Amino acid sequence: MQIQSTGLSVKFASAPILSDLTFQIAEGDFIGIIGPNGSGKTTLLKAIAGLLAPSGGVIRIDGKPLASYKPHELAALIGVVPQKSGVDFAFTVTEVVAMGCYAAYKADPLRMKDQAVTERVEWAMAEMDLLGLAERAVTSLSGGEWQRVLIARALAQKPRALLLDEVTTHLDIRYKLEILDKMRSLNEQQGLTIVAVLHELELAAEYCRRLLLLNKGVIVASGSPAEVLTQQNLAEVFGITTLGRAGIGVNKYQLATGVTESRRARIHVVGGGGSAAGLIQSLALAGYSLSLGAVNQEDADWEIGVWLGIPLAQEIPFAPLSAEVRRQNRELMRAADLIVVADLPFGPGNLGNLEDVLALAEQGKPVWLIDDPPIAERDFTAGQAIRLWQALKDVGAVVVGSESELLDRIAEGE
C-alpha cells in the first residue's frame, strides 16, 4: 500500500497548520515524523488517517483519494494508535481490542463471526503481551499497559499501515524500546508500514528508515536519518546545538542536545586519544566556542572536533607532531581566552603540546590542567611530561581535580 500526499494543506480557523506537503510513503516503510512542538506532526498523522479534511491538496492511498474511502474501508488499511485516548467505561482489555475487528465485521459480517474475532483478538493481544490482562478493566490499567492495548486494538484491524502518534512519549525507556522493537519486527517480518510521530530524536534515528522533519507546518528535510539529522537542520528547527556521532551501524546516533547560548569565551582544548571527547561535548553544549589541538587524524577527539566543525590543529595519523602543526596549535591557543589541558597520556609524539602550552602560559595565557588521573600515571616520556606539568604549575596554571569540577569552575568564572 502506498500513501501519497500532494500539496497537502490543513487549516484550523484559517490559521495554516500544514502548508503544501508533498511526500510519499512506500509499502513496508518505517518512517518517522519529527519536529518541534507545534510543527504539525500530529495534524499530519491525522490527515493521513483521514481524521481531518485538508483545506488543500490531496492524500491518495493506492492512487485513490482518501476521501473516497468509506470509514471501514480505510480502517482495514490504516490502523491508528492515538496519543490521547481513554475510556471512562470499564471495558475489559479483550473488549477494547475486539473493537479493532469492527471494520472487518462491517465489511463482511458473515465471515467475521465470533470465532474469527476471537482469533484475531488473541493474536493481537499475544503480539502486545496482553493475554495476562485479558479480563482486566481498562480503567485500572497503567499508562504503559493502556498504550499496549491501543496498539493491540490497531493490530486487530490487520491494517497494512500503522500510524503511531507519540506512543512512546510518556513511557519508561524500557517500554519505549520494547514497543519500538515490536514495531520493527512487525515491519521487517510482516511488511507492515509504520508511520510514527516521535518525540525523541535518538529513537527516531535508531528505528526509522526514513525521517520527515517538520517545522511550522512545512517539510524541512526528508530522507535517511543521517540526511535529516544534520547539525544544520537541527540547529535551524530546534534551536539547539547537537552533538551526534556516527557510531555502530548506519542509523545509530548518539545525540546529546542542549540549548544554545552564545558565550563569548573561547576555549582551546589540548586533547588526544579520546581523553577530551566528553569535555568538548559539554563545553560545546554550554555554548563556548572551541578549538582543539594538536591531535592526530582519526583519533577519537579529532573525530569529535571534525563533527563539530571547530578549528583544530591536526597531524596525520600516528605521526609525531610536526613543527608546522605545532605552530598552528600555538596560533589557536593564542586566540583562545583559556587553555584547558585534558587528562591525556603524553608520549614522545605529543609532548610538544605541553611545551607549547608552557610557552603560552609564560606569556600570561590562563591555563587549566585536569589532573585526573594524575600526570604521573600518564607520563610515557620518562619524566619529561611530569617536569613540564610542574613548570606549568609554577607559572600559575590552575590544577582541577576532575572534568566536572572544571566545568563548574568555568561556569562560575563567567
Next chain:
Amino acid sequence: MRPPHKYVVLVLGLILLALVILVAVGVGSVNVAPAEMLSILRAVLKGADPAQLGGQAVVIVGLRLPRVILAGLVGAALAGAGVAFQALFQNPLADPYIVGVSAGAGLGATVVIGFGLTIVGSQVLAVNLSAFIGALGISYLVYRIAYSRQGVSNLLLLLAGMAVSAFLSAVISLVMVFGSRNLAETVYWLMGGFTGRGWSELWLAVPCISVGLAGLWFLRRELNMLLLPEDDARSLGVDVGRVKVLVLGAASLMAAAGVSVGGLIGFVGLVVPHGARLVVGPDHRYLFPTSVIYGAVVMILADLVARTALAPLELPVGAITALFGAPFFLYLLSQAKAGRR
C-alpha cells in the same frame, strides 16, 4: 470472552419479567389466581369475547394486561434510551430526563392536552405526535449546544440539558396557566403513570418502541465505539456522524413514545442502565438487552406499587420511581466513589 454470568443475568431477567407480568396482571382490586388468568387468556386467544367470560376477564384483558404491557414497554424504552444517550454523550449521568428530551416531550404533550388539540379527532394521537416532535427537537437542540469541533462536551451537555429543561418547565407552567381548563389532566400526565391507559396507547407505543429497540440493538457494536474518543471510533471504521444521528433518532423515538404514553417518569433511564453496567459491564451487546429487560421489570413493579400500595388511590408512577430510584442511584454513586465502577 463471554463470561457465562452475563447470559445468566439475561435469562434471569426474562424469567423475572414473566413472573412480574403474571403477578401484576393478577393483583389489584380484583385478584385473579394465575391458573384462572391463564385459562382466561387461553380462551381469549382462541377468539372468545372477554365480556362473555365474566368480570374477571374484562378486568384482565381490557384493563390490566394492556396496562402491564404498556408499563413494560415504557420501562424498556426509557432504560434503552438511557443506555443509548449515555453512550452517545459518553456520560453515565445522561438519561432522557436529564438531557431534556423528556421535558421536550412533556411540553409537546402539555400543549396538546392544555389546549385540547386533536389530530383526526384523536387527542391520544395528537399527544403522541406532539411529544415525539418535542423530544426529537429538544434532543437535537441540546446536542447542538454541547457539540463542538472537539466532540460533545459533557459539561456543556449537562448545563445545556439543565438550562433547556428549566426553560421548558417554565413554558410548561405558562401553557398550563393558559390552558387551564385541562389543568388536572395535564398535571396528572406530567406526574407520569399508567392510570386509565390501555390498548389505544399500546397501538401507538408498540411500533415506535419496537423500531427504536431494534435500531439500537442493530447499533450495539457502534454504541460501544461511541464510548471511545471520536477520532478513535472513526479510525476504527465507524461512520461516527451517521451513527450519532441514528442513535439520537432511535433513542429519541423511544423516549418520545415512552413519555408520550407514560408521562414524565424519571430515574428508570438512569438507574437501570447504571445497575446493569455494574453487573454485565459496559459492552452493549449485553448491557443493552439487560437494561431493556430489567427496565421493563422495574416499570411494571413500580406501576404495581403505584396502584396497589394505597388502593383505591393510585399514586403517580414517576413519584414511585424517583422515591426508590434516587436513593439507589446515590448508593451507586457512593460505590463509584469507592472506585468500583
